Amino acid sequence: MMRYLFLAASLLFLSIGDGLAQNNTFKQELSVGASFGMNFSSISFAPKVNQKMKQGYQGGVTLRWITENHLGLQAELNYAQQGWEEEFEEQPEYQYSRTINYVELPFLTHIYFGGNRFKFFFNLGPKIGYALSESTVSNLNGAEPNRNNMQHDxxxxxxxxxxxxxxxxxxxxxxxxxxxxxGRYYYALGDIYGSQKKDPFARSASQTIGVKFTYLFPIWR
Incomplete structure (x- = not known):
């Protein structure tokens, strides 16, 4: 284990050193490309609904502009699957999941370190989305196994x-x-249901963990 940690640390220091050596040759770059990956999502319900992470897929197009050394901007147009899958620990024969298909627009700050070949980066920013459709998989057969079941209908x-x-x-x-x-984490600030006193849920916001692969091709330097 220590050998792998030492190797990772060595690569990090070498890439940072290479990047510092290239400061004088920095050039702005505009790139465009495509991405594809997997999502694991849930909904933060209040009152609580027992869940496990629901698997979905995401993909789209990416536009990245490196504006200065170690810093850039990134915009994406994605199609993503989110939703929730309920967990019935005492009654495993039951199943309920909801898939919500979104078109989404992340606007990100891109921070990177490293050399010309290898880089470590961090993306951070807001995201907006719109639900295009939803679908349900269920075999409850009219049963109500949870304390809260209103979300089913x-x-x-x-x-x-x-x-x-x-x-x-x-x-x-x-x-x-x-x-x-x-790798990317998403925390929704909005709810999928109303959250007033008359509504069943005070909170119903998405949380998503995902991993994706992106290919970018420079179109201007």
Whole structure:
């Protein structure tokens, strides 16, 4: 284990040193590309609904502008699956999950360190989305196994979604473009249902953990 940690630390220091040595040759760069990955999502319900992470997929197009050394801006247009899958510990024969399909627009600050070939980066910024459709998988057969079951028959009330997202990643630059592997966490600031006193839930916001692969091709330097 220590050997792998030492190797990772060595690569980090070498890439940072290489990046510092390249400060005088910095050039702005505009890149465009595509991404694809997986999401694991849930809904923060209040009152609580027992859940496990629901798997979904995401993909879209990415535009990145490196404006100065170690800093850039990134915008994306994605299609993403979110939602929730309920967990029935005492009655495993039951199943209920809801898939919500979103089109989303993250606007991110891109911070990076490293050399010309290998980079470590962190993206952070707001994201807005709109629910295009939803679908349900259920075999409850009329049963109500949870303390809270009203969500089973409630379609989404608020299709507009917004919140904050960010995460770390690794980038490999080659003669044919940039290859990025990134982890990302999303915390919604809005709810999918109404949250007034008359409503069943005081909170119903999405949380998503994802990993994706992105390919970017420079179109201007």
């Amino acid at each position: 409630m379609p989404i009330e608020k299709k507009f979604d917004w919140g904050l997202c960010g995460g770390p990643g690794l980038e490999l630059s080659t003669g044919i473009g940039h290859f990025l592997l990134e």
